[in-house]
């Protein structure tokens with residue numbers, strides 16, 4: 350499936366991504382022609398002289414644009430400028446640095462600010478954390494200056510140590526929302542070329558996870574519990590996150606320089622959706638951020654940040670901007686006769702005001718413009734088709750690599766698969782299943798909710814258990830499904846294991862040890878587990894929807910003169926019968942057609958799905974974002 354509409358022409362200064370004629374060098378030259386101020390050059394030179402200690406080689410200019418010395422290529426090149434004595438002090442000298450003897454590759458890049466509710470390894474409850482932990486690093490490695498802003502969650506347990514490397518930066522900033530002045534603090538860690546910013550607030554509702562606060566407060570006093578129950582709403586935490594993220598590029602001296610006003614905000618899901626609205630309503634009317642752009646990345650349209658209309662006053666937006674986030678539920682969705690259905694919808698506001706919109710696969714970019722996949726926002730999204738694209742997520746090759754993975758008992762690769770069977774045996778041992786290397790082992794990893802099609806697994810399991818297979822599920826979520834997993838395990842002691850909880854090492858061991866990964870998602874914007882599975886030679890069986898359809902190629906044993914083609918099985922429409930039929934074919938192929946199976950495994954392992962590849966596509970969208978004027982009323 351192609352992108353939704355023909356892309357706009359390339360920006361001349363970045364067309365080197367596609368055109369051999371325009372080189373990075375000429376981009377740097379064009380920067381010089383634009384007559385940037387001397388102070389900008391001095392900043393550049395000073396930064397270069399710092400020996401590339403910070404920001405992966407990207408040096409911020411006073412006007413917000415950046416010049417880099419070719420990302421990794423420049424690293425360690427001591428000939429760039431090796432001491433402060435050699436600070437360039439005029440344009441010519443800088444031009445030499447930029448163009449000199451082809452030693453240093455430089456080009457104009459962006460100052461990028463990711464805004465997200467979670468970013469691994471600091472915080473992760475699902476795929477959003479993975480993406481916002483990996484994509485920024487990939488972009489920084491390509492030479493962009495990248496900051497990631499997310500909340501600092503504290504749980505009062507060992508996981509709080511993840512924030513230990515972050516130290517306070519700048520001074521606490523006052524933000525006006527929720528009927529008063531709120532104070533936020535910024536903590537900073539420079540890691541993997543990225544400025545990781547976590548924000549804090551004195552409010553317990555901000556600092557603690559729901560479960561921690563719930564337990565803590567219950568222990569304190571029931572009355573306080575009720576009061577805090579009101580203020581713990583997610584919209585408080587994420588409203589503050591968005592306001593703070595808008596201030597961060599202006600006030601935080603990271604590596605000695607602020608990011609400045611010419612930023613590219615990459616806002617992820619509804620939690621960060623207030624950012625483009627704030628840019629349009631609070632900043633641009635006063636001449637601030639008029640050169641910035643925002644890109645909304647939709648990881649999951651099912652969650653939109655809908656609150657009662659009265660909560661508009663909490664958002665810290667001017668009164669006249671109500672229309673941007675105004676949302677009216679259809680009549681059928683109203684709760685009683687007097688319910689007017691009026692609400693505010695943060696994601697809707699972001700869709701209206703973002704300069705561009707991205708989803709995490711091309712298939713999903715189309716699905717969200719349909720009544721079936723649009724969750725009420727399909728018409729609005731259709732009206733923005735000209736700025737809507739899909740880019741498939743990548744895989745963090747450092748974390749998900751069977752030949753290096755520290756969580757698995759035996760490493761393996763496409764050239765030597767022997768370790769995979771050892772992983773299977775170890776997993777069977779760990780789970781207390783009969784050790785049977787030849788028995789097909791099926792796995793599932795994910796949130797236990799409607800999206801993931803757990804109800805279909807549940808209805809198919811009795812028939813599946815009639816097969817000679819083993820089945821392991823790892824997940825947490827809806828209580829009814831967690832209970833079902835426990836009961837099913839008790840019932841099928843020799844065949845089924847249900848691991849209730851969120852456990853990253855186990856997820857690696859299941860991915861490596863299983864033969865088949867099942868993903869019957871009702872909808873799936875991209876899906877990461879099928880990508881991880883393919884990298885580990887575990888063959889996915891998936892519902893053909895969204896990113897699953899885009900990434901799993903259906904097995905065809907007759908293609909290529911019977912050598913076979915494809916990396917797994919996709920079935921559609923989603924039903925118990927189709928799921929069972931696809932799984933049974935997979936099981937039969939595993940048992941009876943060993944060479945076909947090996948082909949399936951190897952084709953999956955060979956797929957190029959690195960973040961680096963996705964990052965190049967993101968860069969293309971960044972350029973398009975800067976071609977059009979920003980959203981202003």
Ligand SMILES: Nc1ncnc2c1ncn2[C@@H]1O[C@H](COP(=O)(O)OP(=O)(O)O[C@H]2O[C@H](CO)[C@@H](O)[C@H](O)[C@H]2O)[C@@H](O)[C@H]1O
Nearest residue numbers: 475476477648795824850851852853856873874875876877
């Ligand atoms: N119990 C458990 N223990 C350990 N690890 C667990 C786990 N349950 C889930 N995970 C991990 O969490 C991540 C889940 O990623 P997904 O992309 O499958 O789903 P999610 O629906 O959260 O993300 C949304 O955003 C992502 C990112 O864009 C999209 O791919 C996706 O389609 C969209 O729904 C994977 O890394 C997985 O291994």
